[in-house]
Amino acid sequence: MASQQQLTTIKGAKVLMVGAGGIGCELLKTLALSGFQDIHIIDMDTIEVSNLNRQFLFRQSHVGQSKAKVAREAILKFRPHINISPYHANVKDPDFNVDFFKQFNVVLNGLDNLDARRHVNRLCLAAEVPLVESGTTGFLGQVTVHVKGRTECYECQPKPAPKTYPVCTITSTPSKFVHCIVWAKDLLFAKLFGDKNQGNDLNVRSTDDASSSEHAEDVFERRKDEEIEQYGRRIYDHVFGYNIELALSNEETWKNRNRPKPIYSSDTLPNGLAQQNGNMDKNYATDDPSSVSAMASLGMKNPQDIWSLMENTRIFLEAFKLFFVKREKEIGNLTFDKDDQLAVEFVTASANIRASSFGIPLHSLFEAKGIAGNIVHAVATTNAIIAGLIVIEAIKVLQNDTKNYSELVFFVVEHLAPCVLYLMLAAPECDICHVEPHEARAPNGRCVVPVDPFENLAMFVSEVLSELPSPITSGTAVTVEDLKQELTCNINIKHREEFDEEKEPDGMLLSGWTQASPEEKDDNKSVGNGVGASDASKTAPVEVDKNDEMGSGSGKKRKLPEVSEAAVQDCSNVNDKSINHKRLELVEDDDDFLMLDEEPGIYKKKKLQ
Numbered sequence: 327m328a329s330q331q332q333l334t335t336i337k338g339a340k341v342l343m344v345g346a347g348g349i350g351c352e353l354l355k356t357l358a359l360s361g362f363q364d365i366h367i368i369d370m371d372t373i374e375v376s377n378l379n380r381q382f383l384f385r386q387s388h389v390g391q392s393k394a395k396v397a398r399e400a401i402l403k404f405r406p407h408i409n410i411s412p413y414h415a416n417v418k419d420p421d422f423n424v425d426f427f428k429q430f431n432v433v434l435n436g437l438d439n440l441d442a443r444r445h446v447n448r449l450c451l452a453a454e455v456p457l458v459e460s461g462t463t464g465f466l467g468q469v470t471v472h473v474k475g476r477t478e479c480y481e482c483q484p485k486p487a488p489k490t491y492p493v494c495t496i497t498s499t500p501s502k503f504v505h506c507i508v509w510a511k512d513l514l515f516a517k518l519f520g521d522k523n524q525g526n527d528l529n530v531r532s533t534d535d536a537s538s539s540e541h542a543e544d545v546f547e548r549r550k551d552e553e554i555e556q557y558g559r560r561i562y563d564h565v566f567g568y569n570i571e572l573a574l575s576n577e578e579t580w581k582n583r584n585r586p587k588p589i590y591s592s593d594t595l596p597n598g599l600a601q602q603n604g605n606m607d608k609n610y611a612t613d614d615p616s617s618v619s620a621m622a623s624l625g626m627k628n629p630q631d632i633w634s635l636m637e638n639t640r641i642f643l644e645a646f647k648l649f650f651v652k653r654e655k656e657i658g659n660l661t662f663d664k665d666d667q668l669a670v671e672f673v674t675a676s677a678n679i680r681a682s683s684f685g686i687p688l689h690s691l692f693e694a695k696g697i698a699g700n701i702v703h704a705v706a707t708t709n710a711i712i713a714g715l716i717v718i719e720a721i722k723v724l725q726n727d728t729k730n731y732s733e734l735v736f737f738v739v740e741h742l743a744p745c746v747l748y749l750m751l752a753a754p755e756c757d758i759c760h761v762e763p764h765e766a767r768a769p770n771g772r773c774v775v776p777v778d779p780f781e782n783l784a785m786f787v788s789e790v791l792s793e794l795p796s797p798i799t800s801g802t803a804v805t806v807e808d809l810k811q812e813l814t815c816n817i818n819i820k821h822r823e824e825f826d827e828e829k830e831p832d833g834m835l836l837s838g839w840t841q842a843s844p845e846e847k848d849d850n851k852s853v854g855n856g857v858g859a860s861d862a863s864k865t866a867p868v869e870v871d872k873n874d875e876m877g878s879g880s881g882k883k884r885k886l887p888e889v890s891e892a893a894v895q896d897c898s899n900v901n902d903k904s905i906n907h908k909r910l911e912l913v914e915d916d917d918d919f920l921m922l923d924e925e926p927g928i929y930k931k932k933k934l935q
């Protein structure tokens with residue numbers, strides 16, 4: 327239940343929502359039910375059938391209509407007196423300029439792409455309006471708060487690049503189904519139906535392997551007077567049979583690997599059967615290319631079925647034929663699209679045949695489509711939870727409750743053991759928000775130190791400084807480097823016995839700030855992974871008066887709470903479809919959801935309760 331004070335804040339707030347999709351529908355409902363009365367929504371999309379399973383404000387009859395407008399109508403049915411202003415438009419339109427953003431007390435993002443998120447981030451910075459950012463991927467989700475001058479902006483931290491695979495794994499030694507998918511869509515599909523002038527490793531491979539380059543160049547081209555069925559079988563035999571035989575001849579490759587098995591179409595689909603393959607004309611009445619389907623013409627209906635090798639062969643040959651017969655005009659210009667049924671069928675079948683050759687388990691079209699399109703299926707419940715968290719954060723922002731932001735990107739390390747040094751990863755010198763580290767706030771005036779290798783930092787803060795392997799005592803100069811951000815900070819430690827609990831509640835004082843120049847940085851390499859003691863003090867230092875455990879009992883020392891830690895890997899763009907998803911583990915940490923990644927994080931979080 328909201329307090330009276332919260333309700334007053336909520337009622338007086340003017341809120342901008344960007345995105346009325348999976349998160350946006352849940353968010354609008356939660357905002358309305360929480361008492362918000364002035365909500366503006368921007369969404370550039372119209373409703374699609376595929377949205378209906380989770381974007382619950384929309385119905386079949388709304389397909390083709392503006393998301394923002396229909397969402398408004400749906401909410402007004404149960405909250406008729408609130409103000410909802412819909413904009414069926416791209417948030418990047420010039421109308422939505424800094425002045426437009428300035429009218430809002432908070433902006434809430436429910437977007438699905440990096441580009442729009444960045445754009446909104448920049449406008450919020452320029453307009454000095456707080457932004458609550460969100461994203462979900464399957465069962466994972468996150469919410470972050472970005473307030474100019476107080477927290478990092480959305481772009482302070484780099485976002486993980488999409489995963490790529492070594493070419494040789496894809497062309498020669500696949501070990502996972504995803505390798506077969508990448509081969510099928512980026513090499514085989516691109517080679518057969520895409521731009522012939524594009525470089526393609528499938529081509530290189532056959533050129534290398536074939537005795538005559540002329541033969542290699544021709545192999546994917548249709549021969550004069552070649553029947554389409556014949557052409558399809560020839561390609562099949564070349565890529566799944568002949569190329570595998572060639573690869574097998576290189577014994578070195580297979581010393582420590584399972585040898586693949588060449589597959590020829592005559593083995594998997596005897597000639598007689600091929601005659602009965604497909605009934606192209608029966609299954610689609612129109613000439614609409616998007617309705618062409620090999621599954622339909624073979625009478626196969628369930629996309630969740632895992633096809634046998636024979637069925638995959640039939641789909642391969644049928645899809646191949648359909649491209650040439652029904653979509654000939656597009657050949658040479660096609661790129662793989664997860665919403666192109668025939669392309670997905672062809673890629674699924676090709677990946678499965680290759681997987682079969684390499685002893686990799688086969689997958690259904692539904693699964694293959696997800697992998698090929700980098701899709702993690704949306705979970706409505708995750709969107710609902712995240713929408714709830716967005717509203718909670720928005721209320722904190724509106725109440726200016728800066729201490730309690732659940733700022734997952736915002737990184738706070740407070741060590742409350744006797745050495746009492748507070749470290750907080752603040753904004754690096756981000757090109758976008760230009761927040762100087764020491765301005766990025768040290769709420770309550772804490773020491774702000776940009777640090778990256780937190781394994782070492784953990785050691786640094788969990789020990790008494792004077793007991794570290796390189797002891798830090800009064801007079802020691804500490805260089806803290808963050809190589810990724812090219813930041814260096816020198817701290818001269820001065821010991822002081824007592825602190826005034828009122829004026830210096832953190833038990834330390836920080837004064838002065840100068841960043842090392844690049845030349846000086848080279849001279850001042852710190853010990854270990856970026857945190858260590860050195861005599862580097864050429865740059866104007868930050869001075870820290872440190873209250874250590876030896877401090878005499880003035881009776882004023884604070885009782886220090888327990889330290890708790892958790893590491894977090896960014897997934898702030900988890901909803902971005904270009905991202906390849908890594909295994910993430912969810913950890914529930916009282917009121918925060920924290921995500922742990924199997925790989926060391928680009929940045930991590932340590933948080934004290």
Ligand SMILES: Nc1ncnc2c1ncn2[C@@H]1O[C@H](COP(=O)(O)OP(=O)(O)OP(=O)(O)O)[C@@H](O)[C@H]1O
Pocket residue numbers: 344345346347348349350368369370371376377393415416417418436437438439442704901
């Ligand atoms: N630049 C933009 N301007 C306005 N709205 C945008 C912009 N970029 C994305 N959106 C909107 O953000 C919403 C994101 O919602 P969601 O992640 O559920 O995606 P979706 O397109 O609805 O569904 P899916 O792609 O999963 O089928 C979409 O409704 C989309 O129109």
Ligand SMILES: [Zn+2]
Pocket residue numbers: 478479480481482483753756757758759760761
């Ligand atoms: Zn920034």
